[in-house]
Amino acid sequence: MENDMNASGRSRTGPRQPDVHRPDLREPDLRESDTRRPDLREPDTRHPDLRQPEARHPDLRQPEARQPDPRHPDPRQPEGCQHDLRRTEFNWPDAREPDPLDETWQSVDLFFNDQPEPGAPAAVPGTSAAQSAVPTPLSYGPAPGPSPAADGPAARTGSVPVLGAPLHSGPKPPLYAPEPRELPSVREDPTAALTPDMVVDGAGYGPLTVRAASVRGDSHRYQGEPRQDSLAVVRLGVPGPDGLLLLAVADGVGSAARSHVGSQEACRLAAMELDAVSAELAETVRAGDQQGFAALVDTAVGRVATLLAHRAREHGDDPAAYATTLRALLVPLDPRVRARGFLAVGDGGTALLRAGEWNLSLTDPEHDGDGMIDTRTAALPHGHRARALLLAPALPGDVLVLCTDGLSTPLAGDAGMRDFLGSGWGQGAAPAPADFLWQLQYRVKSYDDDRTAVVLWEAGP
Template sequence: TYAPEPTALPAADPEHLGELVSDTVLDGARYGACTLRAVSLRGDSARYRGEARRDALLTARFGTGEQALVLVAMATGVRAAPGAHRAAAEACRWIGQAVGRSHERLSEDLRAGRRGDLKSGLNRLTDRTLGKLRAASEEPTASLRCLLLPADPDCRTRIFFGAGEGGLFRLRDGEWLDIEPGEPGGTPPAAGALPAETPDGDRLTLDLGIPVPPSPYEPVVAPAEPPPMPFRFRAAVARPGDVLMMCTSGLADPLRGEAALRAFLGRRWSRAAAPGLAGFLADTRTRVKGYADDRTAAAVWEA
């Protein structure tokens, strides 16, 4: 339907050139037992219409040595909301600041396996971040999804948290599993032919709407408002050879809906080594007819 390469640039304001969003962002790193690849690219529809990328991506390392903590944050601005790309960028920046200020305690809890403290604290940080975006609107203006990765090679725990739509998938032994935490009291999102978590998989933890205790990472300055989007949390233990992928709906939807894309990425990413940055970009931009939204993805290869 659309040309395979960018067509039109978004309109620019000469007084606010710092708000321009590039077509594609690509990043990567290697820490501990994992290799990270991350990308955010403008969808075919936005490229054709000259619209800004509504997805935002942040990758950051806090701390040094084996105590370091790597954060990957991605957000998607609501399509109809004015300044959607700015809301997404602010969500990533604010959650990055909150995690960065508390990274020492977060890293300690992660390595010690204190999942309860992690869940309650990250829930509070997520609520505060999205609450800032809701201050001027009664409706949510962006979804937010994050991964926390320890630099300690002996710690295999990977933490996912956030609120809003998207996907969390694991490639193990050549098979994709949908491990996205579901709605409170419900089931994971419909995944078509994509199998969900197997009974012997990692136990996931959800926010079931119970009151959240004060965050162990930041002092409570005011009660958090009830979030309009359910908080999602998962603490998973990685195995050597696993690939864990977090993504926005722009990639989650075609991965759930198109067996050919699952098979292609499964073959490409089941190799012993993680792809280079150029190869990862080529893989994630594989186009599927009928899916033209922005795509943002972070994948972690386990050694």
């Protein structure tokens, strides 16, 4: 051989020659390429670099500007659209087919904003856009009183009527906000903690309509004390016209520690004891038997006083801690009977609104409704004798008001309250329960006691 090789494969006479059968992997010669192993750093036409754009593989990140083919429209593009939807710009033509949803959305927009968009179609077929923009006023029956200001009780949020804060007498409202505040603690008194800040109730039997509400006073809200007033709207006796409707209010004495329990129990016990003699009571009212009615009431109220004192002792309390007043109307469900039975233990109010005029001394001309607070008032359970009488027959349109002194006292002393409630309650029809609650909260400065009323509207036969 011309080139003599030693054992290590190196030439003794000339430069090293590559061995095509066994290439030296330890020292590749970069000056010469190996046709069997191409250098991957150089472009390979069989494996194009995906990082470089190629005509056969366009870069989707850079869409090409294609011309639409009228023979083969792109199904991904709506008819009339001259742009690729894959791009971020959308230029929809102004002339397009009307969308039925436009009318629906336009009506919704008008409902909330009261004003139509310029050039918008009518929201209701057959009316103009301006007509559709005006929402139909909502009616709650008779007007609740004087016409309010724009930001008053009839203020509107969109198209939803908002009563807002209760109205008040005088140029300025009372100091406390008319809303619930501090609450009693369950650990201190579970009954107090579970007594609602306010309650609303009602009933309707033929020509009779009842609205009832009880609201915690400002002073009790501020001090975190429970509402001491209670009420009851209960049907007594068997179903049918021979039954009675019991309307009752009770005012727990403020100085009695458990008077909130006493007022609740007084209403409950009165319902139970009067129901036991409901048939006899209904008969005495129907017959106009004043003496028989008073005897039945006196017995029932005596039982209420006894059971209330027993309840206090069962819980380790002094019966005086349950001190409460009680005032009730017994209304026959027979529409032919127009007389009404009345009973009371302690102070409070019973008023008649007839033809726009108030009679605040309906049941006791000497004391009832005179605005005076008697701190020595009779109260259950120690006071167990009730005043009982039959009221003169009610006339169609009469409004009977049974209330605690939280309403009777300011009603007697403030002409603005009499005018307001007379306008709201004396229009012939009873207000809705929520409106009644709002009206009852008419505020008079310096009167911050609990307020409870049960009102009976007498319609025609």
